[in-house]
Amino acid sequence: MHAHAAHHPALQHQFQTMSQQKESAVLGMWAFLLTEVLFFGGLFMAYMLYRTWYHDAFVLASTSITIFWGLLNTVVLIGSSLTMALAVRSAQINQRKATVMWLIATMVLGTVFLGVKVIEYADKFEHHHVPGPEYAFIEPGHEPIFELGPHGRELLERNSAESLNRTTQIFFSLYFTMTGLHALHMIIGIGLMCVITWMAWKGRFSSEYYTPVEMSGLYWHFVDIVWIFLFPLLYLIDRS
Amino acid sequence: MDAIRTIPATHYLNNGHGLASWLLTKDHKRIAIMYLVTISFFFFLGGLMAAGIRLELATPQGDFVAADTYNKMFTLHGVIMVFFFLIPSIPAVLGNFLIPPMIGARDLAFPRINLLSYYLYLVGGMFTLGAMLSGGVDTGWTFYTPYSAAASNTSVIPTALGVFIAGFSSILTGLNFIVTIHRMRAPGMTWFRLPLFVWAHYATSLIQVLGTPVIAITIVMLGVERAFGFGIFDPARGGDPVLFQHLFWFYSHPAVYIMILPALGVMSELIANFSKKKIFGYSFVAFSSLAIAVFGFIVWAHHMFVSGISVYAAMVFSFLSFSVAIPSAVKVFNWTATLYKGAISFETPMLYAYGFMGLFAIGGLTGLFLATLGTDIHMHDTYFVVAHFHYIMVGGAIMGYLGGLHFWWPKMTGRMYSEFLSRISAILVFVGFNLTFFPQFIVGYLGMPRRYHAYPDEFQVLNVLSSAGASVLGLGYLLPVIYFVYSLKRGEVAGPNPWGASGLEWEIPSPPPTENFAVIPRVTTEPYEFTPHVARERELV
Numbered sequence: 001m002h003a004h005a006a007h008h009p010a011l012q013h014q015f016q017t018m019s020q021q022k023e024s025a026v027l028g029m030w031a032f033l034l035t036e037v038l039f040f041g042g043l044f045m046a047y048m049l050y051r052t053w054y055h056d057a058f059v060l061a062s063t064s065i066t067i068f069w070g071l072l073n074t075v076v077l078i079g080s081s082l083t084m085a086l087a088v089r090s091a092q093i094n095q096r097k098a099t100v101m102w103l104i105a106t107m108v109l110g111t112v113f114l115g116v117k118v119i120e121y122a123d124k125f126e127h128h129h130v131p132g133p134e135y136a137f138i139e140p141g142h143e144p145i146f147e148l149g150p151h152g153r154e155l156l157e158r159n160s161a162e163s164l165n166r167t168t169q170i171f172f173s174l175y176f177t178m179t180g181l182h183a184l185h186m187i188i189g190i191g192l193m194c195v196i197t198w199m200a201w202k203g204r205f206s207s208e209y210y211t212p213v214e215m216s217g218l219y220w221h222f223v224d225i226v227w228i229f230l231f232p233l234l235y236l237i238d239r240s
Numbered sequence: 241m242d243a244i245r246t247i248p249a250t251h252y253l254n255n256g257h258g259l260a261s262w263l264l265t266k267d268h269k270r271i272a273i274m275y276l277v278t279i280s281f282f283f284f285l286g287g288l289m290a291a292g293i294r295l296e297l298a299t300p301q302g303d304f305v306a307a308d309t310y311n312k313m314f315t316l317h318g319v320i321m322v323f324f325f326l327i328p329s330i331p332a333v334l335g336n337f338l339i340p341p342m343i344g345a346r347d348l349a350f351p352r353i354n355l356l357s358y359y360l361y362l363v364g365g366m367f368t369l370g371a372m373l374s375g376g377v378d379t380g381w382t383f384y385t386p387y388s389a390a391a392s393n394t395s396v397i398p399t400a401l402g403v404f405i406a407g408f409s410s411i412l413t414g415l416n417f418i419v420t421i422h423r424m425r426a427p428g429m430t431w432f433r434l435p436l437f438v439w440a441h442y443a444t445s446l447i448q449v450l451g452t453p454v455i456a457i458t459i460v461m462l463g464v465e466r467a468f469g470f471g472i473f474d475p476a477r478g479g480d481p482v483l484f485q486h487l488f489w490f491y492s493h494p495a496v497y498i499m500i501l502p503a504l505g506v507m508s509e510l511i512a513n514f515s516k517k518k519i520f521g522y523s524f525v526a527f528s529s530l531a532i533a534v535f536g537f538i539v540w541a542h543h544m545f546v547s548g549i550s551v552y553a554a555m556v557f558s559f560l561s562f563s564v565a566i567p568s569a570v571k572v573f574n575w576t577a578t579l580y581k582g583a584i585s586f587e588t589p590m591l592y593a594y595g596f597m598g599l600f601a602i603g604g605l606t607g608l609f610l611a612t613l614g615t616d617i618h619m620h621d622t623y624f625v626v627a628h629f630h631y632i633m634v635g636g637a638i639m640g641y642l643g644g645l646h647f648w649w650p651k652m653t654g655r656m657y658s659e660f661l662s663r664i665s666a667i668l669v670f671v672g673f674n675l676t677f678f679p680q681f682i683v684g685y686l687g688m689p690r691r692y693h694a695y696p697d698e699f700q701v702l703n704v705l706s707s708a709g710a711s712v713l714g715l716g717y718l719l720p721v722i723y724f725v726y727s728l729k730r731g732e733v734a735g736p737n738p739w740g741a742s743g744l745e746w747e748i749p750s751p752p753p754t755e756n757f758a759v760i761p762r763v764t765t766e767p768y769e770f771t772p773h774v775a776r777e778r779e780l781v
Binding site for chain 1 (some may be wrong): 315340345346347348349350351353415416418422423424450451452453454456457458460461464467468470471472476478479480483486487616653710743755760
């Protein structure tokens with residue numbers, strides 16, 4: 001009955017048909033992404049709690065982050081989701097070279113994102129905005145090192161420098177943990193894509209079997225969506 | 241009938257020789273055996289720590305070990321038993337071995353991920369062992385901040401990292417089971433023809449996939465705080481240690497159900513098969529597993545009634561905690577109804593099942609005392625709590641694990657063990673267990689706090705009873721090692737179905753061939769169909 005499918009070299013022994021194998025992979029990947037949602041969920045929970053408790057500190061700390069880099073990275077990452085989708089599409093319609101090209105484009109965009117992240121982190125280190133003993137957000141009697149609007153100035157005046165230097169550390173602890181884990185996911189994604197690109201180059205994929213490309217795509221889009229939540233939470237809300 | 245009782249010429253155990261054929265295997269049955277060996281090692285290690293604890297508590301003075309050493313002993317006992325024995329025990333050994341044959345599949349959906357999952361578990365275990373050898377850790381298995389983040393000068397990070405890595409093993413096992421149960425069922429094996437063991441593992445897997453990532457991220461937050469001086473839970477910078485407790489218990493309470501649900505699944509199999517009767521209320525038993533998994537996620541704060549959460553939150557969580565009793569009781573009542581007018585017998589697996597029912601009932605009912613706000617304030621952090629959760633974890637989960645191991649041992653090895661010795665060991669475990677933990681209810685109610693290496697003189701009698709019980713229990717656990725190992729070479733040949741049990745796994749040879757089924761079966765009958773013929777034959781024997 002499945003004579004044709006059973007001969008496909010990619011069919012593993014525990015499966016009866018290629019479609020059973022593919023459906024299993026898809027379900028498995030979605031279950032894994034569900035795990036990832038809960039993984040990041042713990043951080044979002046902590047963010048929500050502390051943002052409610054330390055509203056002023058979070059607004060001021062958020063304002064100290066350069067919006068340009070975040071915006072640029074958002075565009076880069078959405079672009080990489082597009083190239084990833086095109087890679088999956090190319091694999092599906094048997095276009096080997098296009099698959100490889102779009103995968104490489106995705107990896108390049110991912111690397112650009114990480115490069116921008118390095119610039120941002122370096123900036124934070126330079127200004128002692130990394131939590132720990134060296135941390136200094138506001139020096140009493142000095143102007144803050146970042147631009148503030150009238151509302152931001154009001155927030156700055158109604159909180160003591162001492163209390164801001166304590167509670168903004170929670171913001172930056174979350175900032176580094178969240179963006180750090182997100183970046184780690186991107187590095188894993190790029191590593192995964194190196195293997196997939198090599199497999200695509202070797203001609204392993206066809207319209208009958210391109211599951212690994214599609215699964216990497218699902219993963220990459222998920223990582224993208226995490227950033228779509230991180231960007232407004234860390235950079236945008238209530239900047240003043 | 242004797243003609244059938246032979247060991248097949250090739251089976252999964254002799255299909256491939258040498259160390260590499262085991263260490264690189266993708267066969268779910270071999271991976272299950274590797275888990276069996278490894279978790280037995282961790283069980284032994286956790287048991288040694290328990291022995292040290294009971295030895296110290298035999299006298300009121302802290303005379304056997306120093307207070308610091310005692311702290312490290314109970315921490316490692318907890319960490320090893322929870323994360324490296326109980327959580328993987330039934331799913332990784334019995335679930336791994338049995339789910340594919342039970343649903344008529346050749347393997348799990350992802351055999352390579354299954355092997356990866358074993359190695360993640362092993363690496364996680366090695367980290368924790370490393371932490372143990374490099375001086376141990378003294379935070380308790382709960383890793384509460386701020387002590388764990390800022391004060392403790394023991395190996396917190398390696399231990400937590402070990403738990404983190406083992407967590408991914410647990411997630412991948414659960415994920416593999418979910419996909420396998422959805423996509424790999426043989427033709428005719430509908431959801432409501434699945435053995436209840438499989439339903440229980442499905443519910444367990446949901447918790448593993450949804451709960452474990454939360455403890456993973458909690459460990460990450462603790463790790464960055466301890467390693468880099470970040471301040472997420474640090475009260476000095478406005479952080480909230482209670483948030484750590486919320487996140488920790490959001491996983492660690494459902495984790496209790498990761499331990500007990502598979503045991504409940506084993507119980508349903510044992511009770512139906514040893515009363516030779518269709519299980520009473522199949523769909524209720526199946527859905528009660530899912531209900532336990534769902535309720536398990538909304539009761540976590542009952543661990544924190546005295547941690548400073550709001551009274552209203554505590555009231556809601558108290559009420560919700562009671563609700564877990566409903567599906568749990570559904571199971572016990574349905575098992576009892578199954579036994580009623582069944583052809584009941586008293587083989588070793590069934591002795592464990594009887595023991596389980598009693599101990600699980602006591603463990604569950606004392607849970608209600610602790611879910612009640614007023615009584616919990618009296619009993620919180622006393623030995624009453626220790627006794628309660630050991631009735632569930634040891635009296636429940638381990639009894640279920642041992643019962644299942646005795647039931648499916650002939651399937652896994654093709655040989656029977658000594659019926660006489662195994663009954664003795666089942667009785668020793670039951671008696672030893674009660675002697676160890678029942679006195680702890682009393683001593684806890686009287687006010688003895690947990691986690692101290694010394695106590696007032698008036699508690700000595702009960703503690704000596706408990707220590708004496710622990711030695712009986714230890715003997716009950718060692719005995720199976722002897723007769724199981726002996727049975728491997730000398731045991732009577734079991735044949736495909738020594739118990740006259742129902743289920744697809746009993747229709748294939750013992751030990752099964754690597755591919756389980758030469759031809760994928762077509763299922764046409766309901767679960768737990770016992771023909772009068774089979775039942776009568778057992779009576780005659």
